[in-house]
Amino acid sequence: xxxxxxxxxxxxxxxxxxxxxxxxxxxxxxxxxxxxxxxxxxxxxxxxxxxxxxxxxxxxxxxxxxxxxxxxxxxxxxxxxxxxxxxxxxxxxxxxxxxxxxxxxxxxxxxxxxxxxxxxxxxxxxxxxxxxxxxxxxxxxxxxxxxxxxxxxxxxxxxxxx
Numbered sequence: 018x019x020x021x022x023x024x025x026x027x028x029x030x031x032x033x034x035x036x037x038x039x040x041x042x043x044x045x046x047x048x049x050x051x052x053x054x055x056x057x058x059x060x061x062x063x064x065x066x067x068x069x070x071x072x073x074x075x076x077x078x079x080x081x082x083x084x085x086x087x088x089x090x091x092x093x094x095x096x097x098x099x100x101x102x103x104x105x106x107x108x109x110x111x112x113x114x115x116x117x118x119x120x121x122x123x124x125x126x127x128x129x130x131x132x133x134x135x136x137x138x139x140x141x142x143x144x145x146x147x148x149x150x151x152x153x154x155x156x157x158x159x160x161x162x163x164x165x166x167x168x169x170x171x172x173x174x175x176x177x178x179x
Contacts, residue, residue: 030057033142037119041135044103045122047071051078051115060122074107074120095136097129104129108136112144 030048034057038046045060047067053075061067077096085093096107102124109118119139121132 027056029146030143033139033146034059036142037135037139040138041121041123041132042127043106043121043123043132044126045070047074047120049074049118049120051075051118056117070120074118077107078109078118095133099129106132106136108133108140110140112140117143 034046034048037043038059043060047058047061047070048056049071050056053071055067055071058067061070081093081096085091092109095109096105098105104123106121106123106129107118108121109116111117119136121136123132
């Protein structure tokens with residue numbers, strides 16, 4: 018059996034992501050792998066914002082994992098940050114495609130409880146996709162750091178010049 022292409026895998030993620038956005042009432046959502054590669058997204062209208070969010074989320078996840086290890090934990094469950102107008106939720110999970118992360122931005126039209134509830138449903142739907150069995154691709158620590166560094170450099174370059 019042929020291995021699915023990245024575009025086939027991304028297409029398979031689109032429907033569960035759209036259902037998650039609709040049900041949880043979030044404004045923005047992006048599904049990324051551990052290296053910050055975008056697998057599916059909803060609501061981003063500028064590539065520069067999408068790349069920045071994906072890169073920074075991958076960095077946050079790596080940092081929180083290192084912090085958890087320093088505290089004797091394997092990892093932290095999820096990350097949630099709340100501001101006066103918007104909140105951010107970063108949920109990570111293991112899959113046949115390796116560790117994936119869903120980053121969402123929401124406002125007063127939703128709540129952290131709804132986001133977490135529908136996040137669990139989203140994860141369950143992704144794990145049932147046939148393409149997940151064939152999509153595993155390992156990311157080495159060196160490749161992860163190189164991709165993250167390149168993405169962060171590009172993001173901050175765009176911020177300075179644009």
